[in-house]
Amino acid sequence: MGTSIREKYCYRISSLKMLIRFYLLLMPVLLLPEICAANATNVLRVGKGQSYGSIKAAIAASSHGDTVIISAGLYQEGNIIIDKSIFIQGEGKPILDGQLKFEILSVKANHVTIKGLVLKNSGRSAMDDPGAIKVYDASNVLIEGNTLLDNYFGVYLQYSKNCIVKNNFIRATQLLEHQSGNGIHCWKSDSLQIIGNKTYGHRDGIYFEFVTHSIIWRNLAYNNLRYGLHFMFSNDNAYISNLFKNNGAGVAVMFTKKVVMINNSFEDNLGDAAYGLLFKEISDCYLSGNKFIRNTTGIFFDGSNRIIIERNIFKENGWGMRLQANCMDNVIQLNNFLGNTFDMATNGSLTLNMFSENYWDKYQGYDLNRDKIGDVPYHPLSLYAVIVEQNPPAMLLYRSFMVNLLDQSEKLSPSLTPENFVDNKPSMAPHNL
Amino acid sequence: MIRLLKYVILDIVKNKIVIAYCIMLALFTWSAFGLEDNVSKGILTLLNIMLLAVPLVSVLFATIYVYNSNEFIELLLSHPVKRSVIWKALFIGLSLSMVAAFIIGTGIPLLFFADFSTALIMIVAGCMLTIIFVAIAFLSSILTRDKAKGIGIAVMLWLYFALLFDGLVLFIFFQFSDYPIEKPVVLLSALSPIDLCRILILLQLDVSAMMGHTGAIFKNYFGSNLGLLVSFLLLVLWVAVPFYISLRKFKKKDL
Numbered sequence: 001m002g003t004s005i006r007e008k009y010c011y012r013i014s015s016l017k018m019l020i021r022f023y024l025l026l027m028p029v030l031l032l033p034e035i036c037a038a039n040a041t042n043v044l045r046v047g048k049g050q051s052y053g054s055i056k057a058a059i060a061a062s063s064h065g066d067t068v069i070i071s072a073g074l075y076q077e078g079n080i081i082i083d084k085s086i087f088i089q090g091e092g093k094p095i096l097d098g099q100l101k102f103e104i105l106s107v108k109a110n111h112v113t114i115k116g117l118v119l120k121n122s123g124r125s126a127m128d129d130p131g132a133i134k135v136y137d138a139s140n141v142l143i144e145g146n147t148l149l150d151n152y153f154g155v156y157l158q159y160s161k162n163c164i165v166k167n168n169f170i171r172a173t174q175l176l177e178h179q180s181g182n183g184i185h186c187w188k189s190d191s192l193q194i195i196g197n198k199t200y201g202h203r204d205g206i207y208f209e210f211v212t213h214s215i216i217w218r219n220l221a222y223n224n225l226r227y228g229l230h231f232m233f234s235n236d237n238a239y240i241s242n243l244f245k246n247n248g249a250g251v252a253v254m255f256t257k258k259v260v261m262i263n264n265s266f267e268d269n270l271g272d273a274a275y276g277l278l279f280k281e282i283s284d285c286y287l288s289g290n291k292f293i294r295n296t297t298g299i300f301f302d303g304s305n306r307i308i309i310e311r312n313i314f315k316e317n318g319w320g321m322r323l324q325a326n327c328m329d330n331v332i333q334l335n336n337f338l339g340n341t342f343d344m345a346t347n348g349s350l351t352l353n354m355f356s357e358n359y360w361d362k363y364q365g366y367d368l369n370r371d372k373i374g375d376v377p378y379h380p381l382s383l384y385a386v387i388v389e390q391n392p393p394a395m396l397l398y399r400s401f402m403v404n405l406l407d408q409s410e411k412l413s414p415s416l417t418p419e420n421f422v423d424n425k426p427s428m429a430p431h432n433l
Numbered sequence: 434m435i436r437l438l439k440y441v442i443l444d445i446v447k448n449k450i451v452i453a454y455c456i457m458l459a460l461f462t463w464s465a466f467g468l469e470d471n472v473s474k475g476i477l478t479l480l481n482i483m484l485l486a487v488p489l490v491s492v493l494f495a496t497i498y499v500y501n502s503n504e505f506i507e508l509l510l511s512h513p514v515k516r517s518v519i520w521k522a523l524f525i526g527l528s529l530s531m532v533a534a535f536i537i538g539t540g541i542p543l544l545f546f547a548d549f550s551t552a553l554i555m556i557v558a559g560c561m562l563t564i565i566f567v568a569i570a571f572l573s574s575i576l577t578r579d580k581a582k583g584i585g586i587a588v589m590l591w592l593y594f595a596l597l598f599d600g601l602v603l604f605i606f607f608q609f610s611d612y613p614i615e616k617p618v619v620l621l622s623a624l625s626p627i628d629l630c631r632i633l634i635l636l637q638l639d640v641s642a643m644m645g646h647t648g649a650i651f652k653n654y655f656g657s658n659l660g661l662l663v664s665f666l667l668l669v670l671w672v673a674v675p676f677y678i679s680l681r682k683f684k685k686k687d688l
Contacts, residue, residue, distance in 0.1 A: 270644040296644045316473070318642030339473040341642035361471065391610045393618055394603070395642065399480060399635055400628065402599035 047071025047094070055080055055096075062086050070094040070117065078102045083109050090116035093147065098122040103130035104151075113142040122151035129181060131156030135163060143168065150174070153181035154202060157189050164193045171200040177225045177248075182207040186214070194219060201225070205247065208234040217241060227252045228266075231259065239264060249273055250295065254280040263289040270296050276317070279304040289433065292317055298340070301327045310334045311433055319345050319385070328352035336430045337361060341398075342385040346421065355380065355423035359430045364411075367428045378426040381417045383410035434518050437509070441526030444505075445498070451530050454490055458482075458538025466546045473638070476547055476555070479539065480634060483559050484627055487535060488566040489591050495527050495570030496587040500580045507688055520683045524571055524676060528564045535559050551637045558630040561668045565626045565675075566591070572675040575682045598625040619654050626671045629664055 044058040044066060045051055052058035056077050058068045064085045072092030079102040082088070086109075095118045098104040104119045112135075119132035131153030135141050139161040147169045148154045154170040157163055165184055174180035183199030185207045186192055192214040198221075199205035205221030208214070209232040216239035221228035228244030231237070231253040238260040244251050250269035253259055259282065266276035276295035279285075283305040290312045292298035298317040299309075307330045314320035320340040323330070325348030333356040337343045343360055357373070358380075365376035384407055388395050397403055410417060445451055465478040502523065509519050539559060543552040573586040602621055606614070622628045636643055636655055654660045 270641060272645050274644075294641050296641050316641060318639065318645050339471060341639040361474065391606060392645070393615050394606050395645070396618055396622060396632065397599055397603055397606070398639065398642075399477070400599040400631055401481075401485065401596050402603055404481070 041065045041067060043067045043069060045069050045071065047073055047091075059084070059086065079106060080104065081106045081108060082112055082114075085109050085111035087113045088115065088117070089113075090118070090146075093118050095120065098130070098132070098151070100124060103128075103132075103134055105133045107133065107135040107138055107141055110138050111140045112138065113144070114146065115142075115144050116146065118147045118149065119151065120149040122153070124152045124179065126178070129153055129156065129185075131181065131185070134158070135160045139163065142166070148183075151181070153185050154183045154199065156181075156185045156187075157192065158187045160186075160189045160192070162191045163189070164195065165197060166193070167196040169198050170202065171198075172202045174201070174225075177203050180225060182230075183221070183224070186211045189214070193217070198222070199224060199228075204228070204230040205244070206230070208232065208237065210234060212236050214238075215240065219243075220245075222246055224248060228269075230254075231256050235259070238262070243267070244269070244276075247274075250275045250277060252278040252280070253282050253285070254278070256282045257284050259285045261285065261287045261290060265291045265293070266295060266298070267291070267293045268295070270294070272296065275300040278302075279307070283307070287312060291315070292320070297322050300324075301330065303327065305329050307331070308333075311431065312336075313338065313433055314343070315339055318342070322346070323351075323353060324348070325350045330354070331356070333357050334427075334431055335359070336433060337380070338430065342382060342388075344380040344421070345385045345389050346381060346418070347389060349418040351418050351421045355421075357425045357427050358423055359427040360423070361430075363426050363428075365426065372428050374426040374428055378423045379411065379414060379417060379421060380423060381421045383407050383416055386416055434522055437514070437519065437522035438526050438529075441523055442530055444502075445526060445530045448498075450494060451534050454494070454531075455534035455538045458487075458535060459542070461486075462539045462542040466542060472546050476551065476638060479543070479555070480631075480638070483539070483555065483562070484631055485595055487559055488562050488595060488627060491531050491563045491566035492570045492573075492587045492591050493584070494531070495567040496574045496584050497580075498527060499523065499571060499574040500583060503688075510688065516684050517680060520571075520680050524567065528567045531563045531567060532560045535563055551634075554637050555634055557665075558633055561665075561672070562626060562630055565668065565671045568672045568676040568679070571679040575679045575686065594625050594627045598628060602628075623664075623667050626668060629667060629671075633661075633664055 044062055046055050046058045046068060047070065050071060054077055055070060055075055059082060062068060062084055067087045067089065070090050072094050074095045074097060076097045076099055082105060096104050098121045100121045101123045104122050114133060122132045123130040132148045132151040133143055134156040137159040141160060141163040143155055144166040150172055155165050170183040172180050180203045182204040183202040183206060184194055184197060188210045190212050192211060194206060194216045195218055197219045200222050202224050203226050205224040205228045206216060206219060207230045211234040214237045219242045221244045224247045226248045227250065228247035229251045233255050235257045241263045243265045246268045251266060269276050274296050276292040276298045278300045279302060281303045285307045287309045288311050292314045294316045296318045298314045298320045300322045302324050303326045305328050309332045312335045314335060315338045317340045320337050320343040322345045325346055330353040332353065336359045338361050343362065360378050360380055363374060363378045365374035365378065367374055384398060384403055461482055462479055466475040469475040469478060506519060536556065540556045543555055569590055570587050573590065574583045576586060577583050622632060632655055655664055
């Protein structure tokens with residue numbers, strides 16, 4: 001029996017141990033509601049008749065993860081600093097006014113969301129570049145569905161990472177470049193997504209400097225004073241399906257490597273220094289499916305190398321492309337050149353680029369073997385394009401009988417135009433793009 | 434005056450050459466738009482026809498017509514009609530029929546195919562060119578009694594304006610390319626009605642290129658409303674001056 005009692009005792013102890021273990025295992029689960037209660041997201045409402053009278057008070061009272069809902073109304077609170085990971089939502093488009101003196105929202109925390117606000121009249125100063133929303137050293141910030149009117153800078157991201165700027169309407173009405181900042185300004189950032197924004201009337205619509213691994217997708221940039229999109233020292237980015245129209249100087253991509261540009265439209269950038277797209281000192285880029293319509297110059301190449309340009313449309317431009325002689329190893333193939341005054345222009349006799357299988361509507365050759373490739377090479381550089389390059393006022397005589405005669409005889413035996421500026425396989429029919 | 438005009442126009446229509454001219458223009462225009470794969474190339478073909486053929490036909494037909502109506506004019510002079518009325522009726526009748534031929538032949542298809550502003554400026558330019566070269570024809574036919582000489586003068590003037598003038602301007606361009614010659618060149622281009630018309634159309638067709646470097650200067654001159662008005666007035670001057678000189682000569686002429 002003694003043994004049996006001992007056994008029983010032992011059993012009891014072991015079962016007690018098991019129970020304790022079981023409770024220990026369960027403890028987190030049992031305690032969970034209390035932890036959650038301590039970390040619950042509060043909703044703080046701001047506005048007339050709400051619990052908070054000012055945005056600043058609500059933000060001061062909030063903690064990480066809270067939601068601040070701002071009701072419709074006019075808020076003139078100077079500079080508002082967001083230093084907690086909170087979610088800010090406007091209800092009925094509340095207006096935050098910077099009174100032309102303050103930066104309106106300064107984001108200094110990660111995981112901040114700003115939605116549905118109207119921000120206007122930020123301060124104007126070239127000393128500290130105030131923006132309507134300025135993000136300082138933060139990551140995972142989402143700025144979505146806001147309206148930004150007459151600010152100096154619209155959205156300004158610096159040292160930021162993994163941020164999204166989406167579906168914002170950004171407009172400025174300043175008349176001179178120095179009175180206005182950029183619509184969306186990104187500096188020293190990484191992995192940004194700029195999606196579906198509309199920018200009007202700023203200095204540059206979208207500006208990138210030292211920004212990497214980012215995407216610019218489905219934005220509109222209209223009537224900006226300088227560039228619709230401006231890239232400087234920003235490698236490994238892509239911009240896709242954007243529309244740039246009627247900007248002071250079009251779009252500029254400078255001092256940059258490995259940029260992918262697909263399916264964008266560049267339209268109505270008119271003026272001597274306006275280009276649909278300006279390439280300066282860039283290399284290893286890829287362009288496809290873009291449309292260049294009614295620009296004074298479709299693409300201007302300066303010191304740019306190893307760029308592939310295929311399946312683009314150049315239509316009704318003054319100059320389809322200006323390929324300066326300091327560019328090399330660019331491949332220009334399978335594009336359509338339609339109704340341009342001049343398809344090509346260059347400033348020297350050296351040509352180190354390759355043209356192939358483009359459709360040129362000015363091509364007059366034939367195709368005897370019916371392989372849809374013209375049997376005679378096409379020289380896209382017309383004599384008069386060379387003459388106008390050296391002597392711009394001569395444009396006045398364009399399309400006169402004498403000039404047509406000169407152009408025709410040059411086509412038969414090139415003398416002034418570089419001989420290797422040639423498409424050896426011109427397409428007979430426009431490519432289906 | 435009206436009755437005289439009626440006689441002149443009836444006579445021209447009976448002549449059938451103007452009708453043939455109209456049909457030729459129509460064929461040219463429709464085929465230019467039909468054969469080329471895009472409208473802008475069709476317009477360029479048409480531009481070449483307009484700047485070369487229209488002035489040539491106008492100047493030749495009008496010169497020969499004036500010489501041939503010598504007897505008709507003499508007959509009219511035996512009636513109590515003012516000399517100036519006869520000359521004006523002849524001029525207006527010829528211009529009207531040539532302009533009508535141009536509008537029917539080229540203007541209608543242009544309005545069909547090209548965009549409205551381009552079509553409009555081309556039609557206006559074509560009509561002005563027609564009238565200008567009819568006026569030049571009147572001048573050359575009054576300058577000499579010799580028919581061959583008169584036609585020769587008319588053809589020479591056409592050659593000068595249509596072909597030579599551009600070459601001269603181009604030459605001046607290259608000779609003085611180191612100097613700011615934009616403004617003198619704009620002035621110079623006003624000295625040829627064909628060039629003036631070409632530039633007006635150029636500003637429509639190649640608007641993207643004309644916004645470039647010096648293009649912008651020309652656009653400021655010709656593209657603004659004031660510029661359009663000034664160039665139109667210049668074209669009117671090109672009608673008025675030759676015709677007025679010919680009218681004065683006709684009044685004093687011993688027929």
